[in-house]
Amino acid sequence: MKNLFKHITIAALAGMLFLSCKKDNYEAPSSMLSGALLYVKDTVFVEYDRVPYQLFQYGFGKVGPIGSSFKQDGTYSSLLFDGDYKFTIPGGQGPFRWKELSAGTPDSIAVTVKGNTSLNIDVTPYYMIRGAQFNVSGGKTQASFSIEKIITDADAKNIERVTLYINKTQFVSGANNIGSASINGGDISDLSSVNLEVNIEMPANQATQSYVFARIGLKIEGIEDMIFSRIQRLDF
Amino acid sequence: MKKLIIYLSLAATTAISSCKKDKDFINVQPLSILDNEQAFSDPAQVLSILANLYNRQMDFSTVKDWATMADFSESFPSENGRVNIVQRNGWGYGEWGFNWFDAYAYMRELNLFLQRCAAAPALTEGDKKRFLAEARFLRANYYFEMTKRVGGVPLITEPLIYDLKGDPTYLQHARAKESEMYDFIISEAEAIKDDLPANATEKSRASKGAALAMEARAALYAGSIAKYGASTPQVSLPGGEVGIPASMANDYYTKALTAAKAIIDGEAGGYALYKLKPDLAENFASVFLDKASNPESIFIEDFKLKSGKVHYFTGWNQPRYGAEEEEGGRINPSLNLVEAFEKLDNTFAPLPVKDGSGNPIFYNNLTEIFSGRDARLAGTVITPGSTFKGRAVDIWAGYQLADGTIVTGDDRGAQKTLPGGTTPVQVVGFDGPVPGKEFTAQSGFYIRKYLDPTPGAGSRGTNSEVPFQRYRYAEVLLNAAEAAFELGQAGVAADYMNQVRARAGLTIPLAAGDITFDRIVHERRVELAFEGHIFFDMKRWRLATKRWDGNKMTEADLLANIGDAEKRSTQPYSLWPYKYYNPGNPNHEKWLYKIVLLPSVTGANNFQLGNYYTFIGDDVRANNPKIVRQPNQ
Numbered sequence: 001m002k003n004l005f006k007h008i009t010i011a012a013l014a015g016m017l018f019l020s021c022k023k024d025n026y027e028a029p030s031s032m033l034s035g036a037l038l039y040v041k042d043t044v045f046v047e048y049d050r051v052p053y054q055l056f057q058y059g060f061g062k063v064g065p066i067g068s069s070f071k072q073d074g075t076y077s078s079l080l081f082d083g084d085y086k087f088t089i090p091g092g093q094g095p096f097r098w099k100e101l102s103a104g105t106p107d108s109i110a111v112t113v114k115g116n117t118s119l120n121i122d123v124t125p126y127y128m129i130r131g132a133q134f135n136v137s138g139g140k141t142q143a144s145f146s147i148e149k150i151i152t153d154a155d156a157k158n159i160e161r162v163t164l165y166i167n168k169t170q171f172v173s174g175a176n177n178i179g180s181a182s183i184n185g186g187d188i189s190d191l192s193s194v195n196l197e198v199n200i201e202m203p204a205n206q207a208t209q210s211y212v213f214a215r216i217g218l219k220i221e222g223i224e225d226m227i228f229s230r231i232q233r234l235d236f
Numbered sequence: 237m238k239k240l241i242i243y244l245s246l247a248a249t250t251a252i253s254s255c256k257k258d259k260d261f262i263n264v265q266p267l268s269i270l271d272n273e274q275a276f277s278d279p280a281q282v283l284s285i286l287a288n289l290y291n292r293q294m295d296f297s298t299v300k301d302w303a304t305m306a307d308f309s310e311s312f313p314s315e316n317g318r319v320n321i322v323q324r325n326g327w328g329y330g331e332w333g334f335n336w337f338d339a340y341a342y343m344r345e346l347n348l349f350l351q352r353c354a355a356a357p358a359l360t361e362g363d364k365k366r367f368l369a370e371a372r373f374l375r376a377n378y379y380f381e382m383t384k385r386v387g388g389v390p391l392i393t394e395p396l397i398y399d400l401k402g403d404p405t406y407l408q409h410a411r412a413k414e415s416e417m418y419d420f421i422i423s424e425a426e427a428i429k430d431d432l433p434a435n436a437t438e439k440s441r442a443s444k445g446a447a448l449a450m451e452a453r454a455a456l457y458a459g460s461i462a463k464y465g466a467s468t469p470q471v472s473l474p475g476g477e478v479g480i481p482a483s484m485a486n487d488y489y490t491k492a493l494t495a496a497k498a499i500i501d502g503e504a505g506g507y508a509l510y511k512l513k514p515d516l517a518e519n520f521a522s523v524f525l526d527k528a529s530n531p532e533s534i535f536i537e538d539f540k541l542k543s544g545k546v547h548y549f550t551g552w553n554q555p556r557y558g559a560e561e562e563e564g565g566r567i568n569p570s571l572n573l574v575e576a577f578e579k580l581d582n583t584f585a586p587l588p589v590k591d592g593s594g595n596p597i598f599y600n601n602l603t604e605i606f607s608g609r610d611a612r613l614a615g616t617v618i619t620p621g622s623t624f625k626g627r628a629v630d631i632w633a634g635y636q637l638a639d640g641t642i643v644t645g646d647d648r649g650a651q652k653t654l655p656g657g658t659t660p661v662q663v664v665g666f667d668g669p670v671p672g673k674e675f676t677a678q679s680g681f682y683i684r685k686y687l688d689p690t691p692g693a694g695s696r697g698t699n700s701e702v703p704f705q706r707y708r709y710a711e712v713l714l715n716a717a718e719a720a721f722e723l724g725q726a727g728v729a730a731d732y733m734n735q736v737r738a739r740a741g742l743t744i745p746l747a748a749g750d751i752t753f754d755r756i757v758h759e760r761r762v763e764l765a766f767e768g769h770i771f772f773d774m775k776r777w778r779l780a781t782k783r784w785d786g787n788k789m790t791e792a793d794l795l796a797n798i799g800d801a802e803k804r805s806t807q808p809y810s811l812w813p814y815k816y817y818n819p820g821n822p823n824h825e826k827w828l829y830k831i832v833l834l835p836s837v838t839g840a841n842n843f844q845l846g847n848y849y850t851f852i853g854d855d856v857r858a859n860n861p862k863i864v865r866q867p868n869q
Contacts, residue, residue, distance in 0.1 A: 049325075063861075064854035092470055092845060092868035102474075174787040175325040175840045222470070224781075224845050224868070 034077035035120040043074045045228040095227040096123035132229040136236040146192040159185030160219040164196035211235045276356030297768030299549040312568040312679040312808045326842030329851035347395040369431035373442040376424035383417040388477035410862040413476035418458035425451035436505035445504035446535035449707035452495035459488030460776040489719045496716035520615030536703035546699035550688040557666035560694040568679035570808030577613035584799035596828040611741040618682035630665040633812035679810040757801040786842025806840040
């Protein structure tokens with residue numbers, strides 16, 4: 001008799017487990033929405049975790065966005081449920097111009113996610129860094145590159161400064177660097193040929209590392225986020 | 237027979253009770269709850285309601301939570317659980333917000349209080365006037381706190397009542413303009429100031445001085461947002477919920493100066509700078525400790541031992557060695573702040589660590605390097621070699637040998653054998669600094685401001701009753717100085733600033749021509765350090781994006797341009813004393829100093845444009861679609 005009760009209890013508990021698994025839980029989201037920031041066909045590089053984007057899904061009665069940010073190489077990805085979304089970049093973010101419906105209200109892109117979906121984001125950056133060449137010699141990193149001014153209409157903005165950053169890891173920016181050299185926008189005489197040089201001084205705990213990562217950042221006047229060149233690994 | 241009597245009496249009892257009308261029977265007055273009329277029948281009763289409302293004000297920095305003072309590279313947080321303050325690269329847009337539900341629940345209770353108190357028949361006119369003025373002060377001050385964080389908010393001055401008909405949209409109010417918020421605070425202060433006592437000894441309740449001090453600060457904030465907001469045109473909203481037109485600046489500055497002057501001229505009672513102790517540093521520290529006879533404090537959050545309302549600020553931050561608990565030392569003021577204290581000749585200079593050719597400078601004792609500076613340094617910061625509660629702190633990082641090698645230990649007061657020695661000796665202070673060792677002076681400094689030397693203040697069972705200064709006279713003087721400067725009255729500004737500076741031992745007066753914007757910024761930073769001002773000051777001057785620009789700091793950055801308002805301060809630096817060990821050398825056993833960036837400081841403060849006005853939650857905006865988003869987020 002006792003045993004019978006035991007069996008019934010176990011069976012009932014097991015049954016409950018199965019039931020609750022089926023009824024209560026959603027499938028995890030499995031559709032990947034991904035893409036990159038593009039200008040014509042060139043990737044727009046940005047700082048890690050500085051340029052956010054937001055996705056809004058229809059039909060849930062809430063107004064909160066699904067938010068994330070672009071990676072250093074200008075790409076993004078979000079794991080989502082299938083459905084209709086709107087993609088937008090919040091006001092005042094990014095080193096580029098984004099369509100606005102009215103002042104301060106950014107436009108959005110409608111996207112239908114069904115399975116893995118790719119959506120590249122076309123933007124118009126204020127500037128692009130072109131043809132960046134890096135060299136290492138004599139404990140210094142040299143960079144030469146040209147700057148192309150993309151937006152030349154009434155919205156055009158001046159260059160505040162251009163900075164060459166180096167770091168011991170592949171995260172390279174104003175917040176993550178072991179060395180930097182800057183030139184102010186007003187001091188650049190020829191946009192088609194800009195040169196910067198920075199000493200490589202490895203921190204003591206990384207003294208044996210024989211490579212650095214480098215890239216060039218461009219700060220635009222009145223715009224918070226910087227625009228970057230591709231990250232380059234430099235061995236020496 | 238007996239039975240009959242029982243039956244009869246039962247019947248009689250039933251008859252009597254059922255005789256009562258149903259209405260009277262059901263409407264029994266509760267014995268434990270007061271209705272509105274009862275609650276507002278007696279002044280003492282009303283005061284106890286008001287005390288609850290006083291208790292729910294909001295402060296940015298407070299002695300109730302040390303970490304609220306620890307950010308912005310003004311200090312290093314020496315508690316391992318809070319090191320993230322110096323490891324993050326900036327702040328989320330939601331940082332420094334408040335709970336909208338709680339805030340408006342509080343507003344509702346203030347509005348209900350005003351309504352009920354005004355209607356109470358049993359209070360005398362005099363009592364009523366004062367209570368109403370106090371509640372209006374609390375309401376205005378709370379709107380001020382909200383406005384400082386998020387700009388314009390819905391300005392609700394009546395208790396809102398829901399009609400239960402299923403459609404609450406009529407209760408949704410849009411955000412007021414930022415300028416309207418400040419106008420409201422200023423006009424409320426003007427309206428209530430004469431209903432409040434003009435009495436400088438009334439400190440924990442609203443007084444005329446408190447109303448005027450709030451008015452002066454609010455008008456100054458509005459003026460500077462109008463003036464300096466012009467440099468960041470992106471930080472504004474088309475509806476004016478964020479941002480104030482530049483044309484309004486002068487008007488606000490004039491109001492700020494008038495209100496501050498009213499306090500300075502004694503209209504609100506006998507306020508004055510605290511000058512009761514001969515030692516200037518001791519005197520400055522006492523501004524925050526002396527409760528009995530302090531003409532400087534205007535409005536405080538008070539605490540009282542054994543009442544349940546006490547705080548543990550001293551326990552969290554006391555010098556670790558010999559402390560009343562096995563903890564302390566959390567707020568470590570940074571070298572960035574320490575070096576900002578001027579020399580007595582009114583010039584800025586880094587602490588001399590190296591001579592012209594890069595060799596270390598040797599000092600005979602630990603305190604020499606800090607001598608000849610603004611007395612507020614020693615009043616705000618416990619430096620190596622100084623004392624707290626009569627006991628010397630033991631802050632030194634180790635021995636430096638002749639060949640430059642360092643002998644140090646990884647625990648407080650660790651011992652090692654020095655070259656040529658036979659027995660182990662102490663090679664690091666009992667107060668540190670030991671990197672990564674929490675509760676030691678990892679920056680080389682401890683905080684002194686608000687540290688209570690009373691026995692028991694640093695023990696968990698007793699705590700401290702030192703009050704938190706919400707408004708004090710020195711700030712009123714600095715508000716007046718800034719407003720006067722912005723209105724082109726540099727001479728007036730110099731006069732007010734010199735009063736504050738003379739109290740700190742800077743007796744060479746500044747001339748009108750010496751007063752610059754940088755000077756104003758600097759003076760507020762050193763006078764009001766750890767009082768919750770730097771954040772709002774940097775916001776309203778729109779300097780936050782420059783000062784905390786997200787770039788790492790170098791030692792050269794640290795030492796250059798001290799006193800420059802736009803100087804970068806993204807990482808807290810440390811200054812560590814070492815003992816020189818080189819028997820036979822004239823400098824043997826003398827002290828030298830090194831500037832150190834702690835290995836745990838891996839982040840760099842990045843204040844983005846979207847940080848100027850804190851994010852308003854999606855839930856708040858979902859419930860009330862009239863609330864517009866903040867700019868740049």
